[in-house]
Amino acid sequence: MRQLPALQIVCALLLAACGGPSGKADAPTARSADQPPWEAAANPFVVPGWTSGDKASWQAQMTQRAQNQNEYLRAN
Amino acid sequence: MARMKFICDAERCIECNGCVTACKAEHDVPWGINRRRVVTLNDGVPGEKSISVACMHCSDAPCMAVCPVNCFYRTDEGVVLHDKDVCIGCGYCSYACPFGAPQFPTNGTFGLRGKMDKCTFCAGGPEGNGSQAEFEKYGRNRLSEGKLPICAEMCSTKALLGGDGDVVADILRNRVLVRGKGSEVWGWGTAYGKPAAAGAAPVKEGTKS
Numbered sequence: 001m002r003q004l005p006a007l008q009i010v011c012a013l014l015l016a017a018c019g020g021p022s023g024k025a026d027a028p029t030a031r032s033a034d035q036p037p038w039e040a041a042a043n044p045f046v047v048p049g050w051t052s053g054d055k056a057s058w059q060a061q062m063t064q065r066a067q068n069q070n071e072y073l074r075a076n
Numbered sequence: 077m078a079r080m081k082f083i084c085d086a087e088r089c090i091e092c093n094g095c096v097t098a099c100k101a102e103h104d105v106p107w108g109i110n111r112r113r114v115v116t117l118n119d120g121v122p123g124e125k126s127i128s129v130a131c132m133h134c135s136d137a138p139c140m141a142v143c144p145v146n147c148f149y150r151t152d153e154g155v156v157l158h159d160k161d162v163c164i165g166c167g168y169c170s171y172a173c174p175f176g177a178p179q180f181p182t183n184g185t186f187g188l189r190g191k192m193d194k195c196t197f198c199a200g201g202p203e204g205n206g207s208q209a210e211f212e213k214y215g216r217n218r219l220s221e222g223k224l225p226i227c228a229e230m231c232s233t234k235a236l237l238g239g240d241g242d243v244v245a246d247i248l249r250n251r252v253l254v255r256g257k258g259s260e261v262w263g264w265g266t267a268y269g270k271p272a273a274a275g276a277a278p279v280k281e282g283t284k285s
Binding site: 033034035036037038039040041042043045046047048049050058059061062063065066067068069070071072 | 078149151152153157199201202204205206207217219220221222223224228229231234237238239240243244247250251254
């Protein structure tokens with residue numbers, strides 16, 4: 001009967017060892033937030049004519065750029 | 077707010093596959109994945125029609141609806157993007173998409189079906205704009221460089237138009253009215269309205285709306 005407390009302690013330690021960190025990396029479950037496109041890319045390929053961080057300026061650039069696809073403005 | 081859209085003019089597409097090639101080169105898309113492709117109906121028959129197809133960045137995207145891990149998101153500009161760090165490569169989106177836009181690499185994290193890859197409207201992904209991490213996962217972020225998608229910008233016949241939906245729709249509408257051909261296609265009236273109702277110039281004889 002004297003061995004019972006010692007056995008309980010050993011069992012408690014063994015159970016405690018099962019509760020540690022799993023060591024498995026958790027997959028991300030939430031999307032990262034995206035950066036808005038009017039914040040200019042960090043590379044040297046950004047075209048001039050608009051201001052980084054200025055949404056209205058970027059939208060104007062997009063509209064003007066889209067008109068490059070309209071050949072009725074380029075020819076005739 | 078701009079809502080980014082693609083329009084492909086079947087009267088102009090000559091099936092050159094330039095858009096496909098430009099997309100693959102611009103984004104270093106791996107072998108076996110085609111973010112964009114050209115589909116031809118009645119190939120080889122006089123009167124055949126071709127259109128360039130990729131993700132249409134749907135307003136109510138079925139891929140977003142079925143994704144079990146919610147890896148998709150829509151930007152304020154209407155571009156449907158996804159986070160490859162969250163994607164589990166299950167393939168539900170490819171079954172849901174009516175355009176076959178989601179593509180899966182044949183090797184990678186999940187063996188025979190890796191993480192999904194699709195057209196980003198040249199808008200990259202969640203990583204920092206123009207960063208190396210973004211480029212390696214999603215390709216170039218041309219929107220944040222002040223440019224439009226490479227496929228549309230380099231289209232030699234300007235069959236493929238990309239940009240703010242209102243702007244490209246105006247370009248196409250004007251083109252169809254000037255040439256007097258194209259408004260007979262199914263859905264034209266729904267998309268652009270009857271010429272008289274829309275206050276547009278009278279359509280030339282021989283066209284329907």
